Amino acid sequence: MSDWxxxxxxxxxxxxSYGAADLAGVGRMEYPPHIRVIRIPxxxxxxxxxxxxxxxxxxxxxxxxx
Amino acid sequence: xxxxxxxAAYVEYPQAVPLKYAIDPEECIFLxxxxxGACKKICPTGAVDFDQKPVTSTVRVGxxxxxxxxxxxxxxxxxxxxxxxLPNVMTAMEFERMLSASGPTQGHVKRLxxxxxxxxxxxxxxxxxxxxxxxxxxAYCSAVCCMYAVKEAVIAKEHVGPGLDCAVFFxxxxxxxxEFERFYDDAxxxxxxxxxxxxxxSVTPVGTTDDLxxxxxxxxxxxxxEVFDLVVLSIGMEVSPGVLDLxxxxxLELTPGRFCRTxxxxxxxxxxxxxxxxxxFQGPKDIPQSxxxxxxxxxxxxxxxxxxxxxxxxxxEKVPEVNVANxxxxxxxxxxxCGTNIAGVVDVPAVAEYAKSLPYVEFATDNLYSxxxxxxxxxxxxxxxxxxxxxxxxxxxxxxxxxxFQETLVNAGLNKYLFEMANIxxxxxWVHKNAPELATRKAKDLVRMAVEKAALLSPLxxxxxxxxxxxxxxxxxxxxxxxxxxxxxxxxxxxxxxxEDRLGGQARNLYRTARGEPVxxxxxSMIAEVEADPRIQVHRGASICRVEGFVGNxxxxxxxxxxxxxxxxxxAILATGxxxxxxxxxxxxxxxxxxxxLELDRRILEGDPALGRLASAVFIxxxxxxxxxxxxxxxxxxxxxxxxxxxxxxxxxxxxxxxxxxxxRTYGERELLYKKARELGVIFVRFSRERKPEVxxxxxxxxxxxxxxxxGRELELEADLLTLATAIxxxxxxxxxxxxxxxxxxxxxxxxxxxxxxxxxxxxxxVFLCGLAHYPKPIDEAIAQGQAAASRAVTLLxxxxxxxxxxxxxxxxxxxxxxxxxxxxxxxxxxxxxxxxPFAERAQINPVLCKGCGLCVASCRSGAIHLKGFDNDQxxxxxxxxxxxx
Numbered sequence: 031m032s033d034w035x036x037x038x039x040x041x042x043x044x045x046x047s048y049g050a051a052d053l054a055g056v057g058r059m060e061y062p063p064h065i066r067v068i069r070i071p072x073x074x075x076x077x078x079x080x081x082x083x084x085x086x087x088x089x090x091x092x093x094x095x096x
Numbered sequence: 097x098x099x100x101x102x103x104a105a106y107v108e109y110p111q112a113v114p115l116k117y118a119i120d121p122e123e124c125i126f127l128x129x130x131x132x133g134a135c136k137k138i139c140p141t142g143a144v145d146f147d148q149k150p151v152t153s154t155v156r157v158g159x160x161x162x163x164x165x166x167x168x169x170x171x172x173x174x175x176x177x178x179x180x181x182l183p184n185v186m187t188a189m190e191f192e193r194m195l196s197a198s199g200p201t202q203g204h205v206k207r208l209x210x211x212x213x214x215x216x217x218x219x220x221x222x223x224x225x226x227x228x229x230x231x232x233x234x235a236y237c238s239a240v241c242c243m244y245a246v247k248e249a250v251i252a253k254e255h256v257g258p259g260l261d262c263a264v265f266f267x268x269x270x271x272x273x274x275e276f277e278r279f280y281d282d283a284x285x286x287x288x289x290x291x292x293x294x295x296x297x298s299v300t301p302v303g304t305t306d307d308l309x310x311x312x313x314x315x316x317x318x319x320x321x322e323v324f325d326l327v328v329l330s331i332g333m334e335v336s337p338g339v340l341d342l343x344x345x346x347x348l349e350l351t352p353g354r355f356c357r358t359x360x361x362x363x364x365x366x367x368x369x370x371x372x373x374x375x376x377f378q379g380p381k382d383i384p385q386s387x388x389x390x391x392x393x394x395x396x397x398x399x400x401x402x403x404x405x406x407x408x409x410x411x412x413e414k415v416p417e418v419n420v421a422n423x424x425x426x427x428x429x430x431x432x433x434c435g436t437n438i439a440g441v442v443d444v445p446a447v448a449e450y451a452k453s454l455p456y457v458e459f460a461t462d463n464l465y466s467x468x469x470x471x472x473x474x475x476x477x478x479x480x481x482x483x484x485x486x487x488x489x490x491x492x493x494x495x496x497x498x499x500x501f502q503e504t505l506v507n508a509g510l511n512k513y514l515f516e517m518a519n520i521x522x523x524x525x526w527v528h529k530n531a532p533e534l535a536t537r538k539a540k541d542l543v544r545m546a547v548e549k550a551a552l553l554s555p556l557x558x559x560x561x562x563x564x565x566x567x568x569x570x571x572x573x574x575x576x577x578x579x580x581x582x583x584x585x586x587x588x589x590x591x592x593x594x595x596e597d598r599l600g601g602q603a604r605n606l607y608r609t610a611r612g613e614p615v616x617x618x619x620x621s622m623i624a625e626v627e628a629d630p631r632i633q634v635h636r637g638a639s640i641c642r643v644e645g646f647v648g649n650x651x652x653x654x655x656x657x658x659x660x661x662x663x664x665x666x667x668a669i670l671a672t673g674x675x676x677x678x679x680x681x682x683x684x685x686x687x688x689x690x691x692x693x694l695e696l697d698r699r700i701l702e703g704d705p706a707l708g709r710l711a712s713a714v715f716i717x718x719x720x721x722x723x724x725x726x727x728x729x730x731x732x733x734x735x736x737x738x739x740x741x742x743x744x745x746x747x748x749x750x751x752x753x754x755x756x757x758x759x760x761r762t763y764g765e766r767e768l769l770y771k772k773a774r775e776l777g778v779i780f781v782r783f784s785r786e787r788k789p790e791v792x793x794x795x796x797x798x799x800x801x802x803x804x805x806x807x808g809r810e811l812e813l814e815a816d817l818l819t820l821a822t823a824i825x826x827x828x829x830x831x832x833x834x835x836x837x838x839x840x841x842x843x844x845x846x847x848x849x850x851x852x853x854x855x856x857x858x859x860x861x862x863v864f865l866c867g868l869a870h871y872p873k874p875i876d877e878a879i880a881q882g883q884a885a886a887s888r889a890v891t892l893l894x895x896x897x898x899x900x901x902x903x904x905x906x907x908x909x910x911x912x913x914x915x916x917x918x919x920x921x922x923x924x925x926x927x928x929x930x931x932x933x934p935f936a937e938r939a940q941i942n943p944v945l946c947k948g949c950g951l952c953v954a955s956c957r958s959g960a961i962h963l964k965g966f967d968n969d970q971x972x973x974x975x976x977x978x979x980x981x982x
Contacts, residue, residue, distance in 0.1 A: 052493045052522040057198045058529070060527055066545070069519075070950065071948050079968075080972075080975060083976070
C-alpha cells in the first residue's frame with residue numbers, strides 16, 4: 031500500500047460546514063491532515079474558477095460543502 | 097444518558113456556550129476523597145478552584161421569565177415495555193443521541209445489546225408517558241412525539257439504508273405542525289415507514305437473542321406478534337419536581353397537567369403579575385412554538401419595563417480610525433498557543449518564526465492565550481508601536497473569536513475588516529493530534545493563506561441608517577392587534593391596517609377557546625384597548641397598493657374610503673390571517689342542517705334554542721384538510737369540534753353526538769377535552785381518506801353512513817345537525833408578498849426565516865409575520881405569535897440606527913449587462929434596478945438588505961459584482977498560496 035494521500039482543498043460555507051468542521055474539532059474527531067479549508071460566506075459564492083484554480087495549483091480534489 | 101462515559105472534568109456538550117470545562121463533583125476523586133487534584137496542578141492558567149461553593153445572590157429585577165423546560169418521561173416504571181431490563185428497548189431521546197453525528201456512536205445506529213449489531217427492524221411506541229392515566233398521571237398529549245418518531249424513522253432509514261424496516265405503533269398520528277403532514281405522507285409513501293394503529297400489549301425477549309417480540313392489539317381488536325431488533329419508546333414531556341417546587345414557592349397556579357397556567361389573551365403571563373413563562377413549562381410544545389413563546393415572553397417583560405429601557409446602558413468611547421488607504425501592507429501575525437490546546441500538537445514558535453518570512457509581515461509572535469484581556473491589550477499596543485495596518489491571528493475559529501479580535505483592532509484605531517484569522521485549533525491541532533509534524537505544516541499553510549488574503553484586505557465602511565420609529569401592522573385580527581398592542585405598550589407608533597370596516601378578523605365568528613374563555617369578551621377587550629391607545633392609528637377599510645423602501649425606511653401607500661395616504665414606517669408585520677374553506681363535499685349547501693364549524697359557532701353565539709332540542713349531532717373532520725390538493729392539517733378543527741360536541745352534550749345530555757375523524761389531534765392539554773367528551777358520551781368513529789363518510793337526504797332525513805373500523809361494519813347515523821370541520825385557508829397574499837418581497841409556500845402561507853428558529857420573521861429584514869398568515873393556529877398561539885413578531889420588530893426599532901455590514905456585494909455598473917440574474921436570485925431582495933442617471937436600468941445592491949452570501953457574485957456573468965471581504969482576488973490569493981503546500 032502506498033503512503034499517498036490525496037490533497038484536498040475544501041470550500042466551506044461559513045454558516046454550516048465551516049461550523050461543522052469546528053465542531054469536529056470540539057469533538058476531537060480525527061481526519062487526515064492533508065486538507066486545507068477556505069472559508070466562504072455561502073456556497074452560493076462558489077465560482078467554477080475557484081475549482082479550476084485549486085486543481086491547477088496541485089489539489090487532487092476539491093470539496094465544496096454548504 | 098449513560099450511553100457513553102465521560103471524565104469527571106467535562107464539557108457539558110459540544111455546542112455549549114461558553115465552551116468551558118466543569119468538574120462533576122459526584123465523580124471527582126479530589127472532591128469525594130480529598131486525593132488527586134491533578135487537574136489543578138496541570139492547568140496552566142490556574143483556573144481550577146476546588147473551593148468554589150454555591151452562593152446565593154439577590155438581584156433586583158422588574159420582571160421574571162421562566163423557561164425551565166421539561167424532563168423526558170422515565171419509562172422504567174412501565175413494566176410491560178421492560179425498558180430497565182432489556183438492552184434493546186431505548187428511549188427516543190437515547191435514539192436521538194445515537195442518530196447524532198457528534199453522539200456516542202457518531203450517528204451509527206446499532207443495538208445496545210452485547211452483539212452491538214446493526215438493526216434490521218425498529219419499532220417506535222407512541223404515547224409512552226402521555227395520554228395515559230393507568231400507569232402514570234399524564235392525561236395530556238405531549239404534542240411532539242408523533243413528529244419526532246416520524247423524523248427518527250426517516251433518518252434511521254437514511255443512516256442504516258432503505259432496507260431498514262421501521263414501524264410506528266400509534267393511536268392518533270398528530271402531525272399538526274407546519275409542513276409536518278407532508279413529512280408524514282412522505283415517510284409513509286416514499287420512505288415506506290409502516291404506521292400501525294394499535295395499542296402495544298407487551299415486549300418480551302426472544303430466547304437469548306436479545307431480539308424483541310412485540311405483542312399488540314390492532315384497531316379491530318385482533319392480537320398480533322412481531323419480532324423487532326430494537327424498540328424505541330416515544331416518551332413524553334413532564335414538568336420536573338424541581339420546577340414544581342419553584343412554582344409552588346413562587347405561588348404560580350398550575351394546570352391539571354402540572355404546567356404553568358396562562359390565559360389565551362395573555363399566553364405567556366403566569367398567574368402572578370410580572371412573572372412570564374415560555375417553552376414546555378407553559379405546556380408541551382415543539383421548537384417553533386417554544387421560540388414564539390420565548391419572543392412573546394421577552395415582549396411581555398419588555399412591555400412592563402419599557403419606561404426603564406436604556407437607563408442602565410453605558411456607551412463605549414470610540415477610538416478614531418487611522419486611514420491606511422494606499423499604505424503598503426504591514427501585517428502583524430499573532431500565533432496562539434491556546435494553553436496546550438494548540439501548542440501541545442503544533443510547534444507554535446516554529447509557525448510564528450515561519451510567519452516572519454512571509455511577504456508584508458512586519459511582526460510575528462506567539463501568545464499563551466490570544467483572547468485573554470492582557471494579550472488583547474498587548475496586541476493593541478503592538479499594532480500602534482509597529483504601525484501595523486493588517487492583523488492575522490492564528491488561533492481558534494473566527495466563528496467564535498473574530499468579533500473579539502476585531503474589537504482589538506478597533507481599540508487600536510484600525511478598521512475592523514483589516515483582520516483575518518487562521519483556524520489552527522478547531523481545524524488543525526484538535527483533529528490531528530497524532531500527526532504533530534503534519535499539523536505544524538498545515539498551520540504554516542493556513543497562516544500563509546491568511547497572510548496572503550490579509551495583504552489584499554481593505555478597510556470597509558458600515559453605513560449608518562436611521563430607523564423610522566414606527567410600525568405597520570397589516571391585518572386587524574387577534575394576531576395583528578396583539579402585535580400592535582405590544583408595540584404601542586413599548587412606546588412605538590403603530591399603523592394598523594384592516595381591509596374590513598371593523599377589527600376582529602375571524603375571531604368574530606368564534607364562540608369559546610379551548611380553555612373555555614368566551615371569545616367575544618376576549619375580543620372586545622382587545623379591540624377596546626387597541627382603539628383607545630393614542631399610539632395606534634387604525635386604518636379601517638383600507639388596503640395596501642404600493643410599498644417602497646426597505647428595513648428602517650418603508651413608504652407604504654394605503655388606499656381607503658378617504659382616498660390614498662402614504663405611511664412611513666421602519667418595520668412591517670404581516671398578520672393577514674386566514675379564511676374558512678367553503679366545502680362542496682358532504683352535501684354542504686343542500687340542506688340547512690349541514691353547517692360549517694364557524695356557522696355552528698355563530699348559532700351558539702346567537703343562543704339558538706333549537707340546538708338544545710336536537711336528538712343527534714354529527715361532526716365530520718378534515719373537510720378540505722389533509723387532502724392531496726391541500727396536504728396540511730388545519731390544526732384547530734379537532735379541538736374545535738370536540739369542544740362544540742361537549743357544548744352540545746352539556747346543553748342536552750340525551751343528545752347523540754358523533755365525531756367522525758381521521759386522527760384526533762387534540763394536542764397538549766387539549767387532550768383533556770377529548771377525554772371529557774368521551775366521558776360525556778360523545779362517540780368517536782374513525783374513518784380513512786380512502787373510505788369517507790357518505791351523506792344523503794332520504795325522505796327529509798339527513799343520513800350519514802360511515803364504516804367503523806373497530807366494529808368492522810357500516811354505521812348509519814341520523815343527524816339533526818351535521819357540522820363540517822372545514823380547513824383554514826390562507827388569504828390571497830400574492831400581492832402583499834410581492835410588495836414586501838417575501839415568499840409564500842405551496843399552500844399559500846407565508847414562509848418564515850427559519851421553520852424552527854425564526855418562526856415570526858422573514859428572511860427579508862424588517863418584515864415580520866404572525867397568526868394564521870403563518871399557519872393555522874388557535875387563538876392563544878396566534879396572540880403569542882403577535883407578541884413574538886412585535887418582539888422581533890422591537891429588537892430593530894430599539895436600535896434607532898442600523899449599520900450595514902461591511903462584507904456586502906457591490907455592483908460596478910459599468911460592467912453590468914442588465915441580465916437581471918442577481919435581481920431574480922437574491923433571497924433577500926437586495927439587488928434592484930437603478931432608476932435614473934447614466935447607469936439607469938443597471939443593477940445596484942442595497943447594502944442594508946445584503947447578507948453578503950455572494951450568490952449574485954458567483955452568478956454574475958459579467959463579473960460586475962464584487963463581494964467585499966471575500967472578493968475574487970482575495971479567495972484566489974488563498975488558493976494560489978497553496979502552490980507551495982499542495
